[in-house]
Amino acid sequence: MLSSISKVSARQFSSTASSAYKVAIAGAAGGIGQPLSLLMKLNHKVTDLALYDLRNAPGVAADVSHVPTNSTVKGYGPEDDGLAQAFSNADVVIIPAGVPRKPGMTRDDLFNTNASIVRDLAKAVAEYAPNAAICVISNPVNSTVPIVAEVLKSKGTYNPKKLFGVTTLDVLRSSRFLSEVVGTDPNHEPVTVVGGHSGITIVPLLSQTNHKDLPKDKYDALVHRIQFGGDEVVQAKNGAGSATLSMAQAGARFASSVLNGLAGEADVVEPTFVDSPLFKAEGVEFFSSPVTLGTEGVKKIHALGSLSSAEEEMVATAKETLIKNIAKGVEFVKANP
Numbered sequence: 001m002l003s004s005i006s007k008v009s010a011r012q013f014s015s016t017a018s019s020a021y022k023v024a025i026a027g028a029a030g031g032i033g034q035p036l037s038l039l040m041k042l043n044h045k046v047t048d049l050a051l052y053d054l055r056n057a058p059g060v061a062a063d064v065s066h067v068p069t070n071s072t073v074k075g076y077g078p079e080d081d082g083l084a085q086a087f088s089n090a091d092v093v094i095i096p097a098g099v100p101r102k103p104g105m106t107r108d109d110l111f112n113t114n115a116s117i118v119r120d121l122a123k124a125v126a127e128y129a130p131n132a133a134i135c136v137i138s139n140p141v142n143s144t145v146p147i148v149a150e151v152l153k154s155k156g157t158y159n160p161k162k163l164f165g166v167t168t169l170d171v172l173r174s175s176r177f178l179s180e181v182v183g184t185d186p187n188h189e190p191v192t193v194v195g196g197h198s199g200i201t202i203v204p205l206l207s208q209t210n211h212k213d214l215p216k217d218k219y220d221a222l223v224h225r226i227q228f229g230g231d232e233v234v235q236a237k238n239g240a241g242s243a244t245l246s247m248a249q250a251g252a253r254f255a256s257s258v259l260n261g262l263a264g265e266a267d268v269v270e271p272t273f274v275d276s277p278l279f280k281a282e283g284v285e286f287f288s289s290p291v292t293l294g295t296e297g298v299k300k301i302h303a304l305g306s307l308s309s310a311e312e313e314m315v316a317t318a319k320e321t322l323i324k325n326i327a328k329g330v331e332f333v334k335a336n337p
């Protein structure tokens with residue numbers, strides 16, 4: 001494993017701001033965790049990959065460690081202070097730990113199980129990696145991100161610039177589904193998605209693409225597919241979980257953008273669910289919008305830009321639901337510190 005001292009040296013003498021990072025993944029042996037671990041192993045900025053899970057993380061680590069990129073990989077379980085070792089000195093902590101949906105469930109139905117998992121992992125981040133950028137994948141993201149914030153506030157280590165809810169899968173789906181409708185290459189169909197990460201809180205800003213004049217029936221169907229794309233996978237997997245492979249790709253893209261930002265690369269912009277000033281006056285403490293990522297995490301939170309009247313309505317509806325989802329997370333930590 002790269003020691004802290006050698007990591008510091010690597011940073012000091014590197015030609016960029018830094019090129020050596022420790023990334024920790026909590027839930028690394030799960031459906032998302034395993035392919036995400038592989039994708040982070042392929043990221044050349046990652047020199048130290050720490051894989052934590054309640055089960056089988058050493059096995060996943062041994063497997064991934066044979067991929068010939070310039071990083072060490074180590075797996076940790078809860079025994080022998082594994083969580084402390086996994087998180088210690090991490091620059092980025094990615095959290096896909098928790099249970100996935102089964103058909104008929106909403107993401108909110110996962111709250112009772114995942115809230116305490118995320119709360120406990122947030123406590124460990126506060127203790128062992130207080131400077132880490134935290135990427136929360138565990139659902140319901142609209143509530144788990146506020147849970148992490150509340151825990152970190154209670155520990156005096158909350159840095160709103162370094163807490164991110166990962167909404168990138170909505171962005172990937174939007175590009176893919178739009179390209180299917182208009183018959184183009186999804187690589188060239190960027191779509192900004194704002195709001196949150198569940199159903200009607202997912203608001204794709206299609207009016208800001210080159211396809212703002214879609215016929216109403218096609219537009220409505222496309223928006224619905226983007227908002228409820230997760231359900232397609234849950235139903236197809238028929239009890240065996242939710243999106244894992246596309247989510248791993250989305251998570252790796254987002255975490256890689258965070259690393260690029262930390263490294264001082266210019267113009268790294270991703271939509272993400274953050275502590276946001278955009279609608280705070282209306283009581284919405286967290287909101288997803290395009291964010292420029294920099295050396296300190298969040299560098300700039302961008303406004304939504306011009307919206308169609310349909311989008312204005314969707315944003316208004318999303319805000320109402322988000323206020324409730326966020327409050328649920330905050331109240332959980334107050335009642336269960």
Ligand SMILES: NC(=O)c1ccc[n+]([C@@H]2O[C@H](COP(=O)([O-])OP(=O)(O)OC[C@H]3O[C@@H](n4cnc5c(N)ncnc54)[C@H](O)[C@@H]3O)[C@@H](O)[C@H]2O)c1
Pocket residue numbers: 026027028029030031032033052053054055096097098099100101110114117120121136137138139140141166167168169170197241242243244247
């Ligand atoms: N943000 C998104 O866009 C998005 C997309 C897909 C899935 N998800 C969510 O990600 C989560 C994980 O999904 P999955 O399909 O990988 O589930 P999974 O059950 O396959 O894997 C979850 C892993 O978490 C581990 N785990 C549970 N409690 C833990 C703890 N306290 N510490 C460390 N590890 C722990 C489990 O052992 C398991 O290996 C779910 O909540 C799911 O809803 C979010």
Ligand SMILES: O=C(O)C[C@H](O)C(=O)O
Pocket residue numbers: 100101107139169229230231233234242243
């Ligand atoms: O749908 C889910 O429960 C998982 C995830 O949030 C998704 O969007 O695929």
